[in-house]
Amino acid sequence: MSGQSPEIDTAKINTAVAQATAPANDTPLLRVESVSKKFGDFRAVDRLSLDINAGEFFALLGPSGCGKTTLLRMLAGFETPDEGRILLGGRDIAPVLPHERPVNMMFQNYALFPHLSVRDNIAFGLKRAGMARAAIDTRVGEMVALVKLDGLEKRRPDQLSGGQKQRVALARSLARRPKVLLLDEPLAALDKKLRESTQLELMELQRRLGMTFIVVTHDQEEAMTMANRIGVMDAGRLEQVATPRDLYEAPASRWIAQFVGDVNLFDGEVASREHHHLTIATRDGGSIVVAEPRDLVGNTVVSVGIRPEKVKVSRRGPASDAGTSQAINRLEGVVTDVSYLGGSTVYKLKLDSGAVVRSSIANTARLDIDTLSAGQRVVAWFTPDDCVVLEK
């Protein structure tokens, strides 16, 4: 999938990939082979294939109803695939019942046992495994320390806060030291601040334990923060599997570009091509020069995508193109809306063609003497490298 990324950024992206992905392994820990799951006539998961390596933190991202939870539940064994195979360490786990799989799941609603104490909740899976009493005590102690629940061992779930419940659920699912930990929207029930700190703790924990985590989430920021790789799902299919950076900077489709982050899109046709650069005649933005290594023969109808933070806005625009040795795309328009967001400010521009372009500019200085305000006529500009050509 990463092969689809434009050449221009590949150097940077490749470094990011090398840093992000786990050490390469010949056989993936988990292999999903064209798996389908039907509910009546509805294909919740549609001939989906996916490899996940040992030690990876993988996120399944998608809108609700895209089939990501169904896929997770098939991995846990709560649903059986109608077609395809799921291999864990090279072994087909279809006939393995959920309670015999070396896979554990952390449930979205935590599913803590209300009549058992924190300690007994965590020890539950260990007792089923027939572990000796002393060993259970040691392991529970480790888990309690790991998720920082010291002193709460005797409490029952309804005496815990949301964040504490989340930790118990995590400790309970980690206690059996599964090969793969499945997390179904693990942070959805926490408030924003707690969610952010817990994201970091989960990453830290995963790195320390060297375990494979597969997390299902609808929150792209969460997926991007935590995961080495993200699989974006829509309508039961994987639209793209990539590192967070690739996903954002080199989306595979128009849909992904819109689903992950914000994007300005210009529909148009390929007008000419030279030296890995395309000139695209767009309906709303005039001619836009785009860096694009692929030869888009026979596919002249495309969209140009530019992320808002890559669109610069100023009263006059850059003095010349000399600084970049590249053609700079310029769009002229009027500022219609200014939203100050703290770290950045989002400007909405109305182009002369009537199209709206969003630009997000980082507030790098505390005092800004050159703010733009609504009604001002400005130039929005961006380089060919900042553009992505989207075919679908």
Next chain:
Amino acid sequence: MSTHRIFARPARYAAIAPYLWMVLFFLVPFGFVLKISLSQTAIAQPPYVPVFDFSEGWSAINAAFAQLSFDNFRLLISDSLYISSYLRSVVVAVTSTLILLLIGYPIAYGMARLPQRWQPIAMMLVIVPFWTSFLIRIYAWINILQHDGLLNKILLALHLVSSPVVWLSTDTAMYLGIVYSYLPFMILPLYATLSKMDPSLLEAASDLGSSPRQAFWLLTFPLSLPGVGAGALLCFIPIIGEFVIPDLLAGSGSMMIGQTLWLEFFTNKDWPVAAAAAVALLVLLVPPLLLYDRLQRRTLEGGR
């Protein structure tokens, strides 16, 4: 104080209604029964000598208190008739409740696991017998169980027995009638608890290595105990005082306390003793009620 804001004025007064109901229809009648239980039998109309005569003022009441008689209660303890009918009531109620649990739990469990759209239908089927009068249903059982009744006809036709079996006027018939009549009261609270159970708990148990059987005993059953308690109490208490079913289906050998009460009131016309027996029955029922209340409160408070 937040109630002031949540409820409008009339709604606040409405909270008195249940207490008013309790005072009017339980406490006051109970006071009458208590009063009768402390009086002496007389051949009169009504057939007892009142202990308190409110028309004669405070001094008379004080005098009455000084010579209150607990003779009727002493009689209850000394006469083996009462003790044996109390004991029989408890034995019958405990046995019936256990049988009801054994039959009702699987039914409620099955109902709770039915597909969502079938559950209301199953619920209807449980309640449907209530649409026919209770008494008529018991008479129907008499019809089925009698010498040439449906049951014997079937057994004879299937050659399972060579001559008609005596069903009617036995304890078997009585237990059959009690279990049949009280089954919905056992099923409904059990179903209510079981159907409310979060299915992800069972998935979590399975994920953590429990077989379905282990998951049932480790999760489903302990979590359904409030329903078990409610169902058991809902059956146990009325069965202890049951009169109609033992009177119509059981033999005349031994009586339950309800039958003894009836006998004292209507045949012997000994109202004071009957009233004393009724008071004693209530006292007997208070401990299990309090126990249930405590258990209920403990589950509500989450074991704090």
